[in-house]
Amino acid sequence: MEESKRLKREAIGIRKRTLEIIFNASGGHTGGALSSVDILVALYFNVMKIDPGNPDDPKRDRFIMSKGHSVESYFSILARRGFIPDNLLDTYGKFDSVLSGHPTRKVPGIELNSGALGHGLSVGVGMALAAKRQGKDFRTFVLMGDGEQGEGSIMEAAAAAGHYNLDNLIAIIDRNNLQISGNTEEVMSIEDLGKKYEACGWKVIEADGHNMKELTHTLSGTPVKKGKPTCIIAHTIKGKGVSFIENNISWHHKVPTAQQLTDATKELNLKKEIIDNER
Protein backbone atom coordinates (compact mmCIF):
# COMPACT_ATOMS: atom_id res chain seq x y z
CA MET A 1 0.00 0.00 0.00
CA GLU A 2 2.72 2.46 1.00
CA GLU A 3 4.72 1.76 -2.17
CA SER A 4 1.73 2.41 -4.36
CA LYS A 5 1.09 5.66 -2.52
CA ARG A 6 4.71 6.72 -2.92
CA LEU A 7 4.54 6.10 -6.65
CA LYS A 8 1.28 7.99 -7.03
CA ARG A 9 2.80 10.97 -5.26
CA GLU A 10 5.79 10.81 -7.58
CA ALA A 11 3.45 10.76 -10.57
CA ILE A 12 1.77 13.95 -9.38
CA GLY A 13 5.16 15.65 -9.03
CA ILE A 14 6.21 14.48 -12.50
CA ARG A 15 2.99 15.77 -14.05
CA LYS A 16 3.52 19.17 -12.45
CA ARG A 17 7.13 19.37 -13.61
CA THR A 18 6.14 18.20 -17.10
CA LEU A 19 3.63 21.03 -17.45
CA GLU A 20 6.10 23.55 -16.05
CA ILE A 21 8.82 22.74 -18.54
CA ILE A 22 6.37 22.76 -21.45
CA PHE A 23 5.16 26.16 -20.28
CA ASN A 24 8.71 27.48 -19.87
CA ALA A 25 9.74 26.20 -23.28
CA SER A 26 6.55 27.40 -24.96
CA GLY A 27 6.42 24.03 -26.66
CA GLY A 28 5.95 20.35 -26.09
CA HIS A 29 3.67 17.37 -26.49
CA THR A 30 1.43 17.83 -23.49
CA GLY A 31 -1.19 15.13 -24.02
CA GLY A 32 1.10 12.20 -24.74
CA ALA A 33 3.66 13.25 -22.13
CA LEU A 34 0.94 13.14 -19.46
CA SER A 35 -0.58 9.84 -20.57
CA SER A 36 2.80 8.09 -20.17
CA VAL A 37 3.62 9.39 -16.67
CA ASP A 38 2.31 6.49 -14.58
CA ILE A 39 4.00 3.93 -16.82
CA LEU A 40 7.30 5.80 -16.53
CA VAL A 41 6.97 6.15 -12.75
CA ALA A 42 6.26 2.44 -12.37
CA LEU A 43 9.32 1.59 -14.46
CA TYR A 44 11.78 4.12 -13.08
CA PHE A 45 10.75 4.09 -9.43
CA ASN A 46 9.91 0.45 -8.96
CA VAL A 47 10.44 -2.05 -11.74
CA MET A 48 13.70 -1.42 -13.60
CA LYS A 49 17.18 -2.25 -12.33
CA ILE A 50 18.93 1.05 -12.90
CA ASP A 51 21.55 3.09 -11.11
CA PRO A 52 21.54 6.83 -11.72
CA GLY A 53 25.10 6.94 -10.36
CA ASN A 54 26.21 4.48 -13.04
CA PRO A 55 23.91 5.06 -16.00
CA ASP A 56 26.05 2.93 -18.34
CA ASP A 57 26.15 -0.12 -16.07
CA PRO A 58 26.22 -3.05 -18.55
CA LYS A 59 23.82 -4.97 -16.30
CA ARG A 60 21.15 -2.25 -16.27
CA ASP A 61 17.69 -2.82 -17.60
CA ARG A 62 17.18 -0.92 -20.84
CA PHE A 63 14.37 1.52 -21.53
CA ILE A 64 13.60 2.92 -24.97
CA MET A 65 11.21 5.82 -25.39
CA SER A 66 9.97 5.01 -28.87
CA LYS A 67 7.24 7.65 -28.65
CA GLY A 68 9.98 10.24 -28.39
CA HIS A 69 7.58 13.16 -28.30
CA SER A 70 6.71 12.27 -24.70
CA VAL A 71 10.10 13.67 -23.85
CA GLU A 72 8.97 16.20 -21.25
CA SER A 73 7.75 13.58 -18.78
CA TYR A 74 10.79 11.43 -19.66
CA PHE A 75 13.22 14.26 -18.82
CA SER A 76 11.26 14.99 -15.65
CA ILE A 77 11.56 11.36 -14.56
CA LEU A 78 15.29 11.28 -15.30
CA ALA A 79 15.76 14.44 -13.23
CA ARG A 80 13.67 13.17 -10.32
CA ARG A 81 15.59 9.85 -10.35
CA GLY A 82 18.90 11.69 -10.30
CA PHE A 83 20.21 11.02 -13.81
CA ILE A 84 20.28 14.76 -14.53
CA PRO A 85 20.05 17.78 -12.24
CA ASP A 86 16.58 19.21 -11.86
CA ASN A 87 17.65 22.71 -12.87
CA LEU A 88 18.74 21.35 -16.26
CA LEU A 89 15.03 21.00 -17.00
CA ASP A 90 14.75 24.77 -16.94
CA THR A 91 16.96 24.94 -20.06
CA TYR A 92 14.45 22.87 -22.06
CA GLY A 93 13.43 24.77 -25.17
CA LYS A 94 16.17 27.35 -24.65
CA PHE A 95 19.06 28.17 -27.00
CA ASP A 96 21.64 25.37 -27.23
CA SER A 97 20.13 23.33 -24.40
CA VAL A 98 21.37 19.76 -24.12
CA LEU A 99 17.71 18.81 -23.91
CA SER A 100 16.20 18.46 -27.40
CA GLY A 101 12.51 18.28 -28.17
CA HIS A 102 12.98 14.53 -28.52
CA PRO A 103 15.28 12.18 -26.56
CA THR A 104 19.00 11.99 -27.31
CA ARG A 105 21.89 10.08 -25.79
CA LYS A 106 23.52 13.34 -24.79
CA VAL A 107 21.31 13.02 -21.72
CA PRO A 108 22.54 10.46 -19.16
CA GLY A 109 20.16 7.52 -18.90
CA ILE A 110 18.82 7.77 -22.44
CA GLU A 111 19.62 4.76 -24.62
CA LEU A 112 18.51 5.89 -28.08
CA ASN A 113 17.96 9.07 -30.05
CA SER A 114 14.31 8.85 -30.95
CA GLY A 115 11.51 10.96 -32.29
CA ALA A 116 10.87 9.39 -35.67
CA LEU A 117 8.18 6.83 -34.89
CA GLY A 118 8.39 3.09 -35.40
CA HIS A 119 12.07 2.74 -34.52
CA GLY A 120 12.19 1.78 -30.86
CA LEU A 121 10.93 -1.77 -31.02
CA SER A 122 13.59 -2.81 -33.55
CA VAL A 123 16.33 -1.34 -31.39
CA GLY A 124 14.78 -3.09 -28.38
CA VAL A 125 14.85 -6.38 -30.30
CA GLY A 126 18.56 -5.78 -30.92
CA MET A 127 19.23 -5.18 -27.25
CA ALA A 128 17.22 -8.22 -26.18
CA LEU A 129 18.97 -10.37 -28.80
CA ALA A 130 22.37 -9.15 -27.67
CA ALA A 131 21.45 -10.05 -24.08
CA LYS A 132 20.39 -13.55 -25.11
CA ARG A 133 23.44 -14.16 -27.28
CA GLN A 134 25.84 -12.81 -24.68
CA GLY A 135 24.30 -14.41 -21.59
CA LYS A 136 23.16 -11.18 -19.90
CA ASP A 137 20.00 -11.14 -17.84
CA PHE A 138 18.84 -7.54 -18.23
CA ARG A 139 15.38 -6.81 -19.57
CA THR A 140 14.54 -4.32 -22.31
CA PHE A 141 11.41 -2.18 -22.05
CA VAL A 142 10.10 -0.26 -25.06
CA LEU A 143 7.35 2.34 -24.69
CA MET A 144 5.40 3.04 -27.88
CA GLY A 145 2.43 5.17 -28.76
CA ASP A 146 -0.80 3.80 -30.17
CA GLY A 147 -0.79 6.10 -33.19
CA GLU A 148 2.78 4.93 -33.70
CA GLN A 149 1.45 1.42 -34.37
CA GLY A 150 0.70 2.61 -37.90
CA GLU A 151 4.40 2.34 -38.75
CA GLY A 152 5.02 -0.92 -40.63
CA SER A 153 8.52 -1.39 -39.27
CA ILE A 154 6.96 -2.21 -35.89
CA MET A 155 5.46 -5.37 -37.31
CA GLU A 156 8.86 -6.36 -38.72
CA ALA A 157 10.28 -5.97 -35.22
CA ALA A 158 7.36 -7.78 -33.60
CA ALA A 159 7.88 -10.75 -35.94
CA ALA A 160 11.60 -10.89 -35.15
CA ALA A 161 10.96 -10.76 -31.38
CA GLY A 162 8.57 -13.69 -31.64
CA HIS A 163 10.87 -15.59 -33.99
CA TYR A 164 13.79 -15.31 -31.59
CA ASN A 165 11.69 -16.02 -28.46
CA LEU A 166 12.78 -12.78 -26.81
CA ASP A 167 11.10 -13.15 -23.43
CA ASN A 168 13.48 -10.50 -22.10
CA LEU A 169 11.71 -7.89 -24.22
CA ILE A 170 8.65 -6.00 -22.97
CA ALA A 171 6.74 -3.65 -25.25
CA ILE A 172 4.34 -1.24 -23.61
CA ILE A 173 1.77 0.52 -25.75
CA ASP A 174 0.41 3.78 -24.36
CA ARG A 175 -3.14 3.19 -25.61
CA ASN A 176 -4.67 6.62 -25.11
CA ASN A 177 -6.81 6.25 -28.25
CA LEU A 178 -5.85 9.62 -29.68
CA GLN A 179 -3.32 10.69 -32.26
CA ILE A 180 -2.72 14.14 -33.67
CA SER A 181 -5.64 14.08 -36.11
CA GLY A 182 -8.19 12.32 -33.96
CA ASN A 183 -9.21 8.92 -32.63
CA THR A 184 -6.84 6.18 -33.76
CA GLU A 185 -9.71 4.08 -35.05
CA GLU A 186 -10.93 6.94 -37.23
CA VAL A 187 -7.54 8.10 -38.51
CA MET A 188 -6.32 4.59 -39.37
CA SER A 189 -7.58 1.67 -37.39
CA ILE A 190 -4.92 -0.26 -35.46
CA GLU A 191 -7.20 -2.86 -33.93
CA ASP A 192 -7.16 -5.72 -33.21
CA LEU A 193 -3.84 -4.68 -31.70
CA GLY A 194 -3.50 -7.56 -29.24
CA LYS A 195 -4.15 -10.15 -31.91
CA LYS A 196 -1.48 -8.64 -34.14
CA TYR A 197 1.16 -9.13 -31.46
CA GLU A 198 -0.19 -12.56 -30.53
CA ALA A 199 0.08 -13.59 -34.15
CA CYS A 200 3.77 -12.65 -34.01
CA GLY A 201 4.29 -14.91 -31.00
CA TRP A 202 3.88 -12.46 -28.15
CA LYS A 203 2.10 -12.80 -24.82
CA VAL A 204 -0.33 -9.88 -24.68
CA ILE A 205 -1.68 -8.35 -21.48
CA GLU A 206 -4.18 -5.52 -21.15
CA ALA A 207 -3.66 -3.22 -18.18
CA ASP A 208 -4.91 0.02 -16.69
CA GLY A 209 -2.08 2.39 -17.55
CA HIS A 210 -2.92 4.67 -14.64
CA ASN A 211 -3.28 2.04 -11.91
CA MET A 212 0.07 2.01 -10.19
CA LYS A 213 -0.46 -1.26 -8.38
CA GLU A 214 -1.54 -3.04 -11.54
CA LEU A 215 1.30 -1.52 -13.56
CA THR A 216 4.07 -2.46 -11.13
CA HIS A 217 2.62 -5.92 -10.68
CA THR A 218 2.31 -6.53 -14.41
CA LEU A 219 5.67 -5.06 -15.37
CA SER A 220 7.53 -6.82 -12.55
CA GLY A 221 5.97 -10.13 -13.53
CA THR A 222 7.52 -10.15 -16.98
CA PRO A 223 8.25 -12.34 -18.79
CA VAL A 224 4.81 -13.76 -18.21
CA LYS A 225 5.48 -16.72 -20.43
CA LYS A 226 8.88 -18.28 -20.97
CA GLY A 227 10.04 -17.92 -24.55
CA LYS A 228 7.58 -15.16 -25.43
CA PRO A 229 8.07 -11.42 -25.57
CA THR A 230 5.46 -9.51 -23.58
CA CYS A 231 3.23 -6.79 -24.98
CA ILE A 232 1.40 -4.72 -22.40
CA ILE A 233 -1.43 -2.68 -23.85
CA ALA A 234 -1.70 0.03 -21.23
CA HIS A 235 -5.06 1.76 -21.43
CA THR A 236 -4.50 5.40 -20.69
CA ILE A 237 -6.09 8.80 -21.03
CA LYS A 238 -4.32 11.39 -23.14
CA GLY A 239 -3.54 14.37 -20.93
CA LYS A 240 -4.22 12.32 -17.77
CA GLY A 241 -4.26 14.25 -14.54
CA VAL A 242 -5.64 17.59 -15.64
CA SER A 243 -9.37 17.71 -16.34
CA PHE A 244 -9.30 20.30 -19.10
CA ILE A 245 -6.44 18.56 -20.93
CA GLU A 246 -7.74 15.00 -20.70
CA ASN A 247 -9.06 13.38 -23.85
CA ASN A 248 -8.82 16.54 -25.89
CA ILE A 249 -6.93 16.23 -29.18
CA SER A 250 -6.12 19.93 -29.28
CA TRP A 251 -3.73 19.25 -26.38
CA HIS A 252 -1.50 16.96 -28.48
CA HIS A 253 1.04 19.77 -28.55
CA LYS A 254 -0.79 22.70 -27.05
CA VAL A 255 1.08 24.76 -24.48
CA PRO A 256 -0.69 25.85 -21.28
CA THR A 257 -1.12 29.55 -20.60
CA ALA A 258 0.07 30.92 -17.25
CA GLN A 259 -3.48 30.71 -15.93
CA GLN A 260 -3.91 27.16 -17.23
CA LEU A 261 -0.65 26.16 -15.58
CA THR A 262 -1.89 27.59 -12.29
CA ASP A 263 -5.20 25.80 -12.63
CA ALA A 264 -3.53 22.52 -13.55
CA THR A 265 -1.11 22.79 -10.63
CA LYS A 266 -3.99 23.49 -8.26
CA GLU A 267 -5.87 20.46 -9.53
CA LEU A 268 -2.79 18.25 -9.21
CA ASN A 269 -2.11 19.54 -5.68
CA LEU A 270 -5.66 18.62 -4.72
CA LYS A 271 -5.12 15.14 -6.11
CA LYS A 272 -1.95 14.85 -4.08
CA GLU A 273 -3.85 15.76 -0.94
CA ILE A 274 -6.36 13.06 -1.68
CA ILE A 275 -3.53 10.55 -2.11
CA ASP A 276 -1.96 11.71 1.15
CA ASN A 277 -5.23 11.14 2.93
CA GLU A 278 -5.68 7.68 1.49
CA ARG A 279 -5.42 4.95 4.02
Added chain:
Amino acid sequence: MSDSIIPCRTSFTNTILEEAKKNKHIFVVTTDSRSSVTLENFANELPDQFIELGIAEQNAVGVSAGIALCGNNVFVCGPASFYAARSLEQVKVDVAYTNANVKIVGVSGGVSYGALGSTHHSLHDISVMRTFPGLQVFLPADRFQTEKLTRHLAHSYEPAYIRMGRNSVPDVYNSNDVFTPGKAKTLLNGNDISIIACGETVFHALEAGKQLKNEGINARVIDMYSLKPIDSETIIKAALETNHIVTVEEHSIYGGLGSIVAEIVSQHHPVKMKILGIPDENVINAKPLEIFDYYGLTAKNIISAAKELLF
Protein backbone atom coordinates in the same frame (compact mmCIF):
# COMPACT_ATOMS: atom_id res chain seq x y z
CA MET B 1 40.12 -11.32 -65.73
CA SER B 2 41.36 -14.32 -63.78
CA ASP B 3 38.76 -16.70 -62.35
CA SER B 4 40.71 -16.73 -59.13
CA ILE B 5 39.84 -13.12 -58.39
CA ILE B 6 37.13 -13.11 -55.75
CA PRO B 7 34.49 -10.36 -55.71
CA CYS B 8 34.84 -7.62 -53.11
CA ARG B 9 31.84 -8.98 -51.20
CA THR B 10 33.61 -12.33 -50.79
CA SER B 11 36.77 -10.57 -49.69
CA PHE B 12 34.64 -8.77 -47.11
CA THR B 13 32.95 -11.92 -45.80
CA ASN B 14 36.22 -13.88 -45.63
CA THR B 15 37.84 -11.08 -43.69
CA ILE B 16 34.99 -10.37 -41.32
CA LEU B 17 34.79 -14.10 -40.51
CA GLU B 18 38.47 -14.07 -39.55
CA GLU B 19 38.03 -10.95 -37.43
CA ALA B 20 34.82 -12.19 -35.77
CA LYS B 21 36.53 -15.42 -34.75
CA LYS B 22 38.92 -13.28 -32.71
CA ASN B 23 36.27 -10.94 -31.34
CA LYS B 24 32.92 -12.08 -29.93
CA HIS B 25 31.64 -8.52 -30.07
CA ILE B 26 31.49 -8.57 -33.86
CA PHE B 27 28.03 -9.45 -35.16
CA VAL B 28 26.77 -9.91 -38.70
CA VAL B 29 23.13 -9.21 -39.46
CA THR B 30 21.44 -9.90 -42.76
CA THR B 31 18.07 -9.87 -44.49
CA ASP B 32 17.59 -13.07 -46.47
CA SER B 33 20.82 -12.18 -48.26
CA ARG B 34 23.28 -14.72 -46.96
CA SER B 35 24.08 -16.14 -50.38
CA SER B 36 23.92 -12.74 -52.07
CA VAL B 37 26.43 -11.37 -49.56
CA THR B 38 28.32 -14.73 -49.42
CA LEU B 39 27.75 -15.17 -45.71
CA GLU B 40 27.17 -18.94 -45.70
CA ASN B 41 30.51 -19.72 -44.04
CA PHE B 42 29.99 -17.04 -41.41
CA ALA B 43 26.49 -18.35 -40.63
CA ASN B 44 27.77 -21.92 -40.32
CA GLU B 45 30.93 -21.21 -38.38
CA LEU B 46 29.76 -18.46 -36.03
CA PRO B 47 26.02 -18.97 -35.58
CA ASP B 48 26.01 -17.09 -32.27
CA GLN B 49 27.35 -13.99 -33.98
CA PHE B 50 25.09 -14.24 -37.00
CA ILE B 51 21.54 -12.91 -37.11
CA GLU B 52 19.04 -13.48 -39.91
CA LEU B 53 16.09 -11.10 -39.97
CA GLY B 54 14.31 -12.02 -43.18
CA ILE B 55 13.27 -9.48 -45.78
CA ALA B 56 12.99 -6.49 -43.45
CA GLU B 57 15.77 -3.93 -43.90
CA GLN B 58 14.23 -1.28 -41.65
CA ASN B 59 14.11 -3.73 -38.77
CA ALA B 60 17.57 -5.06 -39.57
CA VAL B 61 19.19 -1.65 -39.23
CA GLY B 62 17.27 -0.88 -36.01
CA VAL B 63 18.14 -4.29 -34.54
CA SER B 64 21.78 -3.74 -35.49
CA ALA B 65 21.76 -0.43 -33.63
CA GLY B 66 20.32 -2.18 -30.56
CA ILE B 67 23.03 -4.85 -30.63
CA ALA B 68 25.68 -2.19 -31.15
CA LEU B 69 24.42 -0.13 -28.21
CA CYS B 70 25.14 -3.13 -26.00
CA GLY B 71 28.86 -2.78 -26.72
CA ASN B 72 29.17 -4.58 -30.04
CA ASN B 73 30.40 -3.86 -33.56
CA VAL B 74 27.66 -4.84 -35.97
CA PHE B 75 27.91 -5.36 -39.74
CA VAL B 76 24.47 -5.31 -41.34
CA CYS B 77 24.73 -6.66 -44.86
CA GLY B 78 22.55 -6.83 -47.93
CA PRO B 79 21.95 -5.23 -51.31
CA ALA B 80 23.00 -1.57 -51.28
CA SER B 81 19.87 -0.58 -53.19
CA PHE B 82 17.63 -1.56 -50.28
CA TYR B 83 19.80 -0.42 -47.35
CA ALA B 84 20.36 2.98 -48.92
CA ALA B 85 16.66 3.54 -49.53
CA ARG B 86 14.22 1.31 -47.66
CA SER B 87 15.98 1.62 -44.31
CA LEU B 88 17.36 5.11 -44.79
CA GLU B 89 15.55 6.61 -41.79
CA GLN B 90 16.93 3.87 -39.55
CA VAL B 91 20.42 4.61 -40.89
CA LYS B 92 19.89 8.31 -40.26
CA VAL B 93 18.36 8.04 -36.78
CA ASP B 94 19.29 4.72 -35.15
CA VAL B 95 22.83 4.54 -36.54
CA ALA B 96 24.17 7.98 -37.47
CA TYR B 97 22.25 10.28 -35.10
CA THR B 98 22.41 7.82 -32.21
CA ASN B 99 26.07 7.09 -33.02
CA ALA B 100 25.65 3.33 -32.83
CA ASN B 101 28.62 1.25 -33.93
CA VAL B 102 26.96 -0.19 -37.01
CA LYS B 103 28.59 -0.74 -40.39
CA ILE B 104 26.07 -0.80 -43.21
CA VAL B 105 27.54 -3.04 -45.86
CA GLY B 106 25.77 -2.54 -49.17
CA VAL B 107 26.72 -5.26 -51.64
CA SER B 108 25.88 -5.47 -55.33
CA GLY B 109 25.92 -1.70 -55.34
CA GLY B 110 25.76 0.75 -58.21
CA VAL B 111 24.61 -1.01 -61.38
CA SER B 112 25.90 -4.46 -60.34
CA TYR B 113 22.52 -6.02 -60.95
CA GLY B 114 22.62 -4.91 -64.59
CA ALA B 115 19.35 -5.58 -66.37
CA LEU B 116 17.38 -6.11 -63.14
CA GLY B 117 16.51 -2.44 -63.38
CA SER B 118 16.39 0.67 -61.26
CA THR B 119 14.79 -1.01 -58.25
CA HIS B 120 18.08 -2.85 -57.77
CA HIS B 121 20.52 -0.08 -58.60
CA SER B 122 21.97 2.18 -55.92
CA LEU B 123 23.10 5.32 -57.66
CA HIS B 124 22.01 7.76 -54.96
CA ASP B 125 23.74 6.25 -51.95
CA ILE B 126 26.88 8.39 -51.73
CA SER B 127 24.71 11.45 -52.06
CA VAL B 128 22.42 10.66 -49.15
CA MET B 129 24.75 8.77 -46.85
CA ARG B 130 27.38 11.48 -46.77
CA THR B 131 24.94 14.07 -45.46
CA PHE B 132 24.30 12.21 -42.20
CA PRO B 133 26.59 13.65 -39.53
CA GLY B 134 28.89 11.02 -38.08
CA LEU B 135 28.47 8.44 -40.84
CA GLN B 136 31.59 7.51 -42.81
CA VAL B 137 31.29 6.43 -46.45
CA PHE B 138 33.67 4.09 -48.28
CA LEU B 139 33.74 2.58 -51.77
CA PRO B 140 36.63 0.12 -52.10
CA ALA B 141 38.07 -0.48 -55.57
CA ASP B 142 39.07 -4.12 -55.38
CA ARG B 143 39.38 -7.22 -53.19
CA PHE B 144 42.65 -6.14 -51.54
CA GLN B 145 41.36 -2.73 -50.57
CA THR B 146 38.13 -4.34 -49.34
CA GLU B 147 40.10 -6.66 -47.10
CA LYS B 148 42.16 -3.86 -45.55
CA LEU B 149 39.10 -1.67 -45.13
CA THR B 150 37.17 -4.50 -43.47
CA ARG B 151 40.00 -5.08 -40.99
CA HIS B 152 40.04 -1.38 -40.19
CA LEU B 153 36.26 -1.31 -39.67
CA ALA B 154 36.39 -4.41 -37.49
CA HIS B 155 38.46 -2.38 -35.05
CA SER B 156 36.71 0.96 -35.37
CA TYR B 157 33.92 2.40 -33.26
CA GLU B 158 32.42 4.73 -35.83
CA PRO B 159 29.32 4.09 -37.92
CA ALA B 160 30.00 3.66 -41.62
CA TYR B 161 28.41 2.84 -44.95
CA ILE B 162 30.45 0.67 -47.30
CA ARG B 163 29.39 -0.04 -50.86
CA MET B 164 30.86 -2.79 -53.00
CA GLY B 165 29.90 -4.46 -56.24
CA ARG B 166 28.61 -7.90 -57.03
CA ASN B 167 31.03 -9.18 -59.61
CA SER B 168 34.75 -9.80 -59.61
CA VAL B 169 36.71 -6.75 -60.61
CA PRO B 170 40.29 -6.62 -61.84
CA ASP B 171 42.92 -6.00 -59.19
CA VAL B 172 44.08 -2.47 -58.73
CA TYR B 173 46.21 -3.24 -55.70
CA ASN B 174 48.15 -6.15 -54.28
CA SER B 175 48.15 -7.70 -50.86
CA ASN B 176 51.03 -5.51 -49.67
CA ASP B 177 49.30 -2.21 -50.28
CA VAL B 178 48.37 -0.24 -47.19
CA PHE B 179 45.71 2.42 -46.77
CA THR B 180 45.41 5.24 -44.32
CA PRO B 181 41.79 5.78 -43.30
CA GLY B 182 40.53 9.04 -44.72
CA LYS B 183 43.44 9.44 -47.14
CA ALA B 184 43.14 9.00 -50.88
CA LYS B 185 45.53 6.76 -52.77
CA THR B 186 47.42 8.25 -55.69
CA LEU B 187 47.91 5.48 -58.24
CA LEU B 188 49.64 7.40 -60.98
CA ASN B 189 51.57 10.63 -60.76
CA GLY B 190 51.26 13.37 -63.33
CA ASN B 191 50.77 17.11 -63.56
CA ASP B 192 48.69 17.58 -66.75
CA ILE B 193 45.31 16.47 -65.46
CA SER B 194 43.83 14.57 -62.52
CA ILE B 195 41.42 11.69 -62.81
CA ILE B 196 39.66 11.01 -59.53
CA ALA B 197 37.59 7.86 -59.17
CA CYS B 198 36.10 5.60 -56.51
CA GLY B 199 34.88 2.02 -56.28
CA GLU B 200 34.82 -0.05 -59.44
CA THR B 201 35.58 2.91 -61.70
CA VAL B 202 39.10 3.17 -60.25
CA PHE B 203 40.32 0.38 -62.51
CA HIS B 204 38.97 2.17 -65.60
CA ALA B 205 40.44 5.48 -64.46
CA LEU B 206 43.82 3.83 -64.06
CA GLU B 207 43.58 2.26 -67.51
CA ALA B 208 42.76 5.67 -68.95
CA GLY B 209 45.69 7.22 -67.10
CA LYS B 210 48.10 4.61 -68.45
CA GLN B 211 46.90 5.10 -72.03
CA LEU B 212 47.08 8.88 -71.73
CA LYS B 213 50.65 8.53 -70.53
CA ASN B 214 51.44 6.59 -73.71
CA GLU B 215 50.12 9.57 -75.64
CA GLY B 216 52.31 11.96 -73.71
CA ILE B 217 49.65 13.25 -71.36
CA ASN B 218 50.68 12.87 -67.75
CA ALA B 219 47.53 12.13 -65.82
CA ARG B 220 47.39 11.85 -62.08
CA VAL B 221 45.03 9.06 -61.05
CA ILE B 222 43.57 9.20 -57.57
CA ASP B 223 41.49 6.56 -55.81
CA MET B 224 39.10 8.43 -53.52
CA TYR B 225 37.82 5.29 -51.76
CA SER B 226 37.02 7.27 -48.62
CA LEU B 227 34.21 9.66 -49.57
CA LYS B 228 33.78 10.62 -45.96
CA PRO B 229 36.01 11.56 -44.35
CA ILE B 230 37.20 13.16 -47.57
CA ASP B 231 40.83 13.85 -48.30
CA SER B 232 40.45 17.53 -49.22
CA GLU B 233 44.17 18.07 -49.14
CA THR B 234 44.80 15.65 -51.99
CA ILE B 235 41.94 17.17 -54.01
CA ILE B 236 43.15 20.75 -53.54
CA LYS B 237 46.70 19.69 -54.37
CA ALA B 238 45.45 18.05 -57.56
CA ALA B 239 43.60 21.23 -58.53
CA LEU B 240 46.65 23.40 -57.84
CA GLU B 241 49.13 21.16 -59.60
CA THR B 242 47.09 19.84 -62.55
CA ASN B 243 44.44 22.52 -63.16
CA HIS B 244 42.05 20.02 -64.73
CA ILE B 245 40.01 17.32 -63.02
CA VAL B 246 37.89 14.49 -64.38
CA THR B 247 35.85 12.54 -61.83
CA VAL B 248 34.48 9.07 -62.55
CA GLU B 249 31.86 7.31 -60.46
CA GLU B 250 29.27 4.56 -60.59
CA HIS B 251 26.70 6.94 -59.15
CA SER B 252 24.34 9.67 -60.21
CA ILE B 253 26.12 12.78 -61.44
CA TYR B 254 24.23 14.53 -58.65
CA GLY B 255 25.63 14.52 -55.15
CA GLY B 256 28.41 11.95 -55.48
CA LEU B 257 32.16 12.05 -55.99
CA GLY B 258 31.98 14.70 -58.73
CA SER B 259 29.89 16.95 -56.52
CA ILE B 260 32.21 16.44 -53.57
CA VAL B 261 35.28 17.34 -55.62
CA ALA B 262 33.49 20.35 -57.12
CA GLU B 263 32.45 21.55 -53.66
CA ILE B 264 36.06 21.49 -52.56
CA VAL B 265 37.84 22.92 -55.58
CA SER B 266 35.25 25.65 -56.14
CA GLN B 267 36.01 26.98 -52.68
CA HIS B 268 39.78 26.62 -52.76
CA HIS B 269 41.13 26.64 -56.29
CA PRO B 270 38.46 26.48 -59.01
CA VAL B 271 39.56 24.45 -62.02
CA LYS B 272 37.84 23.05 -65.07
CA MET B 273 36.11 19.77 -64.33
CA LYS B 274 34.25 16.96 -66.05
CA ILE B 275 31.92 14.84 -63.94
CA LEU B 276 31.44 11.37 -65.39
CA GLY B 277 28.67 9.30 -63.85
CA ILE B 278 25.14 8.14 -64.50
CA PRO B 279 23.00 10.95 -65.89
CA ASP B 280 19.59 11.85 -64.49
CA GLU B 281 17.74 8.97 -66.09
CA ASN B 282 16.79 5.37 -65.40
CA VAL B 283 19.62 3.11 -66.44
CA ILE B 284 19.35 1.08 -69.66
CA ASN B 285 18.95 -2.69 -69.38
CA ALA B 286 22.36 -4.22 -69.95
CA LYS B 287 25.22 -6.02 -68.24
CA PRO B 288 27.16 -3.90 -65.73
CA LEU B 289 30.21 -3.43 -67.97
CA GLU B 290 27.96 -2.58 -70.93
CA ILE B 291 26.29 0.02 -68.72
CA PHE B 292 29.70 1.41 -67.80
CA ASP B 293 30.55 1.64 -71.49
CA TYR B 294 27.22 3.15 -72.48
CA TYR B 295 27.49 5.94 -69.92
CA GLY B 296 31.15 6.54 -70.55
CA LEU B 297 32.69 5.19 -67.36
CA THR B 298 35.37 3.11 -69.09
CA ALA B 299 38.85 4.10 -70.28
CA LYS B 300 37.89 5.18 -73.79
CA ASN B 301 35.46 7.86 -72.71
CA ILE B 302 37.53 8.90 -69.71
CA ILE B 303 40.36 9.61 -72.17
CA SER B 304 38.03 11.62 -74.42
CA ALA B 305 36.77 13.63 -71.46
CA ALA B 306 40.35 14.34 -70.37
CA LYS B 307 41.28 15.52 -73.85
CA GLU B 308 38.18 17.70 -74.10
CA LEU B 309 39.22 19.43 -70.91
CA LEU B 310 42.80 19.86 -72.01
CA PHE B 311 42.39 20.88 -75.64
